[in-house]
Amino acid sequence: MSQKCAIVFEEKPDSVFTDAIQEGINQFNQEQAGDYNYKKLCLSLRDAEQKIVGGLVGETYWECFYIELFWISEPYRKDGYGSTILQMAEDEARSRGVKQxxxxxxxxxxxxxxxxxxxxxxxxxxxxxxxxxxxxxxxxL
Incomplete structure (x- = not known):
């Protein structure tokens, strides 16, 4: 190695660190596979007081939709919210050209x-x- 570097354990990484790593990965990936066409895809489920009681967090890129997080609070399960949110997310993903x-x-x-x-x-x-x-x-899809 031409330069000496230090390896540091990041127990609580800040956004500067994570953004730098993400930017490096994004640049490399785009050089290899073309434009991401990246967008977040998020839907929230809110009660009458606007408190978040569920939702879906995902992202679309390279004609794919990755569901990262999906949760419905126990009192709101079995009421059709989960299937409705999933269908809405899939529909939005399709509108973005997602195939999978x-x-x-x-x-x-x-x-x-x-x-x-x-x-x-x-x-x-x-x-x-x-x-x-x-x-x-x-x-x-």
Whole structure:
């Protein structure tokens, strides 16, 4: 190596650090695979007092939609909010030219929910967390 560098453990990284890493990855990826066409895709579920009681956080890029976070507070489950939010997110993703959705979920979370709506498991990580599985799912739009 021509220059000496220090490796620092970042226990609580700030946005300067994470933004620098993200920018480096983005630049490299775009050089390799073309423009991301990146956009966040977020839907919130709010109660009568505008308190957030659920929602979906994802992103679209390279004709894919990645669902990063999806949660509905217990009192609002089984009322159709989850399926409505998922459908709205898929519709928005389609309008952005997305062809495929992917996500991961745990065996104690919502793999059955996603499979009910046409998602299929394409991989699993056993014993993560211990005693459970992590499933990777996808769906063509």
């Amino acid at each position: 959705v992917f996500l991961n979920t745990f065996s104690f979370q919502a793999s059955d929910f996603y499979q009910k709506y046409g998602y299929r498991v394409f991989g699993e990580l056993p014993n993560f967390p211990p005693g459970h599985k992590c499933y990777f799912l996808t769906k063509n």
